[in-house]
Structures are given as C-alpha cells and as structure tokens.
Amino acid sequence: MNDLPAIETIDLSRSFGPVHAVYRLNLMVAAGRIHGLLGPDGAGKTTTLRLLCGALRPDSGRAIVAGIDVARDPEGVRQRIGYMPQRFSLYGDLTVLENLRFYADAYSVPHAERATLLNRLLGFSRLEPFRNRRADELSGGMRQKLALACALIHHPQILLLDEPTTGVDPVSRREFWDLLHEAVHDRGMTVLLTTPYMDEAERCHEVSFMRAGDLLAHGTPRELQRLVPGAVLEIRAEPRHAAETVIRALPEVRDVHVFGDRLHVIAAPGFDDAMLHQTLTDAGVTLHAIRPVSPGMEDIFLYLQRERRSQ
Numbered sequence: 101m102n103d104l105p106a107i108e109t110i111d112l113s114r115s116f117g118p119v120h121a122v123y124r125l126n127l128m129v130a131a132g133r134i135h136g137l138l139g140p141d142g143a144g145k146t147t148t149l150r151l152l153c154g155a156l157r158p159d160s161g162r163a164i165v166a167g168i169d170v171a172r173d174p175e176g177v178r179q180r181i182g183y184m185p186q187r188f189s190l191y192g193d194l195t196v197l198e199n200l201r202f203y204a205d206a207y208s209v210p211h212a213e214r215a216t217l218l219n220r221l222l223g224f225s226r227l228e229p230f231r232n233r234r235a236d237e238l239s240g241g242m243r244q245k246l247a248l249a250c251a252l253i254h255h256p257q258i259l260l261l262d263e264p265t266t267g268v269d270p271v272s273r274r275e276f277w278d279l280l281h282e283a284v285h286d287r288g289m290t291v292l293l294t295t296p297y298m299d300e301a302e303r304c305h306e307v308s309f310m311r312a313g314d315l316l317a318h319g320t321p322r323e324l325q326r327l328v329p330g331a332v333l334e335i336r337a338e339p340r341h342a343a344e345t346v347i348r349a350l351p352e353v354r355d356v357h358v359f360g361d362r363l364h365v366i367a368a369p370g371f372d373d374a375m376l377h378q379t380l381t382d383a384g385v386t387l388h389a390i391r392p393v394s395p396g397m398e399d400i401f402l403y404l405q406r407e408r409r410s411q
C-alpha cells in the first residue's frame with residue numbers, strides 16, 4: 101500500500117443552478133483500498149465521481165486523482181482510472197468478446213497484448229463460457245461483470261464505480277464483490293464506489309457518508325460503529341407504532357429507527373432493559389423480543405444524520 105492518497109479533494113464544490121450538488125468536499129481515499137461513498141439519493145455521490153473523472157468541471161476547489169490535478173491534466177487522469185457510470189455503455193448487439201475488443205480499441209491497448217489480456221479478463225469476470233453471447237442477452241449481474249471487465253481493460257490504478265450492483269441479484273452481487281476484492285488484492289488497485297446498499301458498506305475497507313454535498317463522517321466500518329454511543333437494542337413489539345412512540349419518549353433514548361418489523365433503539369450507556377420492558381407493558385404493548393445488536397451502517401448513518409442536524 102502507498103502512503104499517498106489515491107484520491108484527495110480539497111473544498112471541492114459544484115452547483116447546478118441553486119443546488120449545491122457537492123459543497124466544500126474534503127474526501128480522502130487511501131491507495132489500495134475499497135472505499136464506499138454512501139448517502140441518500142441526491143447527496144452528491146454521482147456528481148463527486150463525475151468531478152473526479154474529469155467529466156464535470158468544479159466551480160471551485162481541487163481534485164487530485166493518482167497524484168494528478170484533474171483540472172490541469174484530465175487526460176492523464178483518464179489514463180489512470182476506470183470509470184463505470186450507472187449506465188455503462190455496453191453494446192447490446194455485440195458479444196461479450198466484441199465489447200471487450202471495442203474497449204481495447206478505445207483505449208489503444210497494443211495488439212500484441214490483446215489476446216492474453218482479453219482471456220485474462222474473461223477468466224477474471226467468469227464470463228469465458230459466455231464470450232460469444234450478445235450483451236443484450238446477459239443477465240443483469242453478468243452485464244455488470246462485463247462492464248467491470250471493460251473498465252479494467254487499460255490496467256487502471258483506480259476504479260470509480262457508480263452503484264455497480266444496483267438491481268443485481270444477491271448471488272451476483274456477492275460474486276461482483278469477490279471480483280473487486282480480487283482486483284484490489286492481486287493488482288493493488290484502489291476502488292471508490294457508491295452503493296445504496298448499506299450492507300455492502302461493511303465489505304468496504306473505508307466508508308465516507310455523504311449528505312447534501314458534504315461529508316457527514318468517514319472511517320473504517322469499525323471506527324464508524326464507535327461513533328454510536330451506548331447500545332443498539334433490537335426490539336420486536338406489537339403494536340409497533342405504539343412501541344415506537346413510548347420508546348422515543350424515554351429520556352435515555354437517543355434515536356429509534358424502524359427496520360421492517362423491528363425497531364433499533366440507540367440508548368445511553370447503562371440503559372435499563374427491565375425498565376423498558378415494564379414501560380412497554382404498562383402502555384399495553386406486547387414485547388416479543390429484545391436483544392443488543394452491533395450497530396449496522398444504516399443505524400450509524402441515521403444516527404449521525406440526526407445528531408448533526410440537531411447541532
């Protein structure tokens with residue numbers, strides 16, 4: 101691993117009319133890591149990736165990618181990165197192999213290297229058995245793997261991936277993640293990706309939470325977990341809405357989030373479960389289960405968002 105960050109932004113800003121899509125963003129991505137950029141819709145994740153790859157110009161601030169100032173040498177940056185936007189352009193009427201050849205041409209990959217490289221990428225992406233299948237006829241997961249293979253064609257040092265697993269089934273998502281870890285481990289690449297799936301953040305080495313164009317927090321998943329004080333209690337109770345109202349009113353409770361049929365309660369250290377049990381029973385709520393759980397990324401994000409809003 102290199103000590104210099106693979107990506108650094110300094111007060112990077114970009115607006116669209118009155119909307120501050122990215123505002124004074126200071127992002128740091130360590131080399132040789134998988135870094136997840138998380139945040140709700142409209143937080144500025146796509147705009148950040150577009151600024152980093154030189155597809156958009158900032159209004160102010162700087163972006164340094166692979167040691168290069170993007171504004172000064174966008175072509176130098178493009179040579180060193182692979183960028184997979186949300187709608188990566190695969191050619192549906194071309195086969196898997198033809199798509200790879202197309203990108204090899206686009207990046208002027210020397211002819212002498214092609215056969216070996218294409219075979220390696222077909223093997224890496226597990227698409228060898230489908231080399232002659234048209235891209236239109238691939239499953240969603242296979243298409244994303246082909247897009248990843250195309251983005252890797254010119255040996256980039258850094259991969260920027262915008263929601264690469266959205267709409268992909270869970271098995272293919274897992275395979276895609278295995279490929280990313282392989283690429284980072286074997287080739288020493290750096291990956292910056294956005295994802296709406298909070299569980300995927302836990303597969304990243306580092307995570308940055310974005311909100312309204314700016315960073316809410318960043319760190320390893322474990323460091324972020326430590327930002328949540330006290331315990332997280334998972335509760336199943338009925339009626340759920342009444343349980344939520346009662347729990348929210350307790351002074352020791354910092355936050356309550358709903359996850360399907362469960363409540364996640366963030367409580368001050370030393371919170372008394374027995375008292376909670378009694379309070380809920382007194383309010384006519386049936387408590388089915390209560391247990392401490394480690395805070396997940398979603399708990400952390402929601403907690404930090406509320407904390408910062410109330411500051």
Ligand SMILES: Nc1ncnc2c1ncn2[C@@H]1O[C@H](COP(=O)(O)OP(=O)(O)OP(=O)(O)O)[C@@H](O)[C@H]1O
Nearest residue numbers: 116119120121139140141142143144145146147148
């Ligand atoms: N080309 C554009 N023209 C006008 N507004 C834009 C443009 N691109 C982004 N925005 C606005 O900037 C804000 C940030 O958008 P961005 O797409 O970067 O967010 P995001 O976090 O990637 O969200 P999503 O997950 O929904 O793509 C949004 O309010 C969006 O509407």
